[in-house]
Amino acid sequence: MLVQLLRHHLRPYRAAVAAILVLQLVQTVATLWLPSLNARIIDDGVVQGDTAAIWRIGAIMLAVSFVQVVGAVAAVYYGARTSMAFGRDVRGRLFGHVQTFSAQEVGKFGAPTLITRTTNDVQQVQMVVLMSFTMLLMAPIMLVGGVVMALQEDVALSGILVVAVPVLGVVVGLVISRMIPYFRQVQKRIDAINRVMREQIAGVRVVRAFVRERQESARFAVANTELFDSSLRVGRLMAVMFPVVMLVMNVTSIAVLWFGAGRIESGAMQIGALTAFLSYIMYILMAVMMSTMMFVMVPRAVVSAERIGEVLETSTSVLAPVEPTALPEGVGARPGLLELRGVEFRYPGAEQAVLQGVDLVAAPGRTTAIIGSTGSGKTTLLNLVPRLFDVTDGAVLLDGVDVRDIEPEVLWSQVGLVPQKPYLFSGTIRSNLLYGRPDATDEELWHALTVAQARPFVEALAEGLDAPITQGGTNVSGGQRQRLAIARALVRRPKVYLFDDSFSALDYATDAALRAALVPETREATVLVVAQRVATIRHADQIVVLEDGKVVAVGTHTELLESSQTYREIVYSQVSEQEAA
Known part of the structure; x- marks a missing residue:
């Protein structure tokens, strides 16, 4: 449902999405080029004492850094505009569709959940769109490009990736599989707390007339605690995931320095190449990290998209006629009969x-x-x-x-x-x-x-x-x-x-x-x-x-x-x- 929602509502913004993709590509290429230039400064300039080479390569690095910054700013700007427009369009479509509902459909869903689906659920999907434009498009380019550049620096040392990347993938997969049902529960309990609040605010006179403030406070406390418990379960999973990801990244860095030092000592690798390789390893793991952050948000967006789709796929029981009949006019007509x-x-x-x-x-x-x-x-x-x-x-x-x-x-x-x-x-x-x-x-x-x-x-x-x-x-x-x-x-x-x-x-x-x-x-x-x-x-x-x-x-x-x-x-x-x- 999430894919269908994105495909339908991003169709008018295909040009903007293409521009964002190009900008992300330019930014990522510039980012991946910088460690290689830095390695050349160390190996060709510092080690050999060639000041001219340092100035020349440094100037190129400044130009590449400028392109990187411009690409990043432009990509974020257009990504934010497109994602906000996406959210506006989905909310508009939801509101327009609900307006066609008869009292029967409105009663089936209930006002609190329709409000939640039009606001909170749309916001969850909108945030995934924004994160996709700012991170998800860049992550696969960074991952593939980082692997290619790391292999160019040292093929043997790249074997560390064969262990690090699958470990990260398994950790992320296990946590995400546990998160989806919890996110679905969170959205339902947001509905519940909205329903209780709506009833208490609308019926405040009745509550006070019957002196039921304490009981209503207790009812709200139950709904509030249930939402807290569900959110806490999600928080615990996220609290486990990020330290494990950081642990894998740090262990990978130590492994690179450990084995890289041995290769430098044997003369199979230069200092600049090791520095660049370490940067590429970090880029690769950062790409996995960015994907991980997306995967944390995607399950909740999937649940929200399902809830939005449930409303959009519900047809009103009061259908407009295919071929409307005009009301009679003129002589003999009895308007209002x-x-x-x-x-x-x-x-x-x-x-x-x-x-x-x-x-x-x-x-x-x-x-x-x-x-x-x-x-x-x-x-x-x-x-x-x-x-x-x-x-x-x-x-x-x-x-x-x-x-x-x-x-x-x-x-x-x-x-x-x-x-x-x-x-x-x-x-x-x-x-x-x-x-x-x-x-x-x-x-x-x-x-x-x-x-x-x-x-x-x-x-x-x-x-x-x-x-x-x-x-x-x-x-x-x-x-x-x-x-x-x-x-x-x-x-x-x-x-x-x-x-x-x-x-x-x-x-x-x-x-x-x-x-x-x-x-x-x-x-x-x-x-x-x-x-x-x-x-x-x-x-x-x-x-x-x-x-x-x-x-x-x-x-x-x-x-x-x-x-x-x-x-x-x-x-x-x-x-x-x-x-x-």
Whole structure:
């Protein structure tokens, strides 16, 4: 998976990769040439007392050193730019792909792990790309070039490499094979600690209300300790590997000096050649060392690439149509007509369907209310309209066209959804309202706030429309958050309004005023309201009663009081018989 990820996302940067390779080649050749020049200074200049040769060869060494430095700086510069661009592209692709997910796929992974995979996992792969450009490309060139140059200096002494290099390879292989499962465990435990933190930060009010700070601290401590233990195992392996590598390098240096001294004494080798040979041995072992450092990072990058690939290879269950069908227009069209025909919805792996055989018609200019006990499928039904989920049987139609055959952007432009838990984005009141329609004027924004009964509290703020909103809207009350979410939907002016228990945080007076103000605003639109409070829906044109995922009754408030036992039980659990009439 790591290779596929690199191949796909580095393809646009092939020219840059080729340039980096050339620069690394130039830098490595210059590096390998320097010990040979140094040997010539010692053997031809110092030993023989030829000052002219020292100056001449020294000048060449300065020029080669300059080329080496320029090549190294340029290679690191272009390597850093390319690796950062790679990370940016992978994050962008991940984010764009997650945006296509339905609620089902998001729920399958969970928000904490999707965040970790988009940030931490991408960073792990990005670091391997950077290290590859700065070290991995140079390591094989240095290794091969060092062997060639060492053989030129002394073939017999090069036999030491036959022992040193395999020993290093075996040590590195054993350690890396142990690291991969530990790195996989580390990434999973980073997910776990992110999940715990997210829950505790988002639910801080609940934690404090139930005085559970100590228990939550203990839960975080468990996740934190598990991550510490996994990281410690990796650290121990790394702590073993590097001293062993250094030991092999030092023993190899001692062996070179030991046997090299004997060859110098016998006249088979010169002092300068031994100095150069020692440098080449160090280059070869340094190449192995650099490869070792890469091998330490590669296992974690492999795990991260697998996790990234798992997201990218997951297809959304809500697919865009191959040949979209346009919504009807002109004479005879009823924009906003919503129909559910034999709708069934079953979560993957569930034994029973949440919705079964639901038939429903919601016409423009009319308000259709949906009521039922907890778990009866009200919210699920509403989520099928904008295709947050797709039906597993039957069909949902808008203006006579199956929503699965409508271009998603076209469908979403026709629907204004106010979810059960209204969410506001960090920014201002203005930016949140413009989320509904970016080209809306201030006059339209204030009008939507007026209808949503939010204008008084917004006007009371010093900054007005430019008052700041924190992430999730946590700096406003639940009722204010609901009213701002309703105003955002009104700014959009869709054909279909979906209110998912969107008045639950409002007092009865505000609820009544808001419902009255909505009537002229939604006169030509279809309105679907899910509610638990009978007072919110009693004046609806049509009330649908759900029980165990089935429609058990349809009618007005008065009709249902007479004909539906389920509806009567819901009503009388909230108001008296006299108030219900």
